[in-house]
Amino acid sequence: MIGLDFGSAEEERPDLRDKAQRLAFEKGLLTLAAGPSALRLAPPLVLSREEAAMGLEILEEVFRSL
Numbered sequence: 001m002i003g004l005d006f007g008s009a010e011e012e013r014p015d016l017r018d019k020a021q022r023l024a025f026e027k028g029l030l031t032l033a034a035g036p037s038a039l040r041l042a043p044p045l046v047l048s049r050e051e052a053a054m055g056l057e058i059l060e061e062v063f064r065s066l
Helices: 014-026 049-065
Strands: 002-005 032-034 038-041
Touching (some): 014 032
């Protein structure tokens, strides 16, 4: 499991996290909200290189659009 935090110690950003989660879902990547402004990635234990590359590509698209 990997967590990506969209906030800081001074400022929580649930709005940004929620937008990233929605965009990722629309592109076919399921993520989970965690805490006030973090996004969880929980890939399966059996993951091909192609699947990992696809997930990373989707995340890159999401981050560029934020």
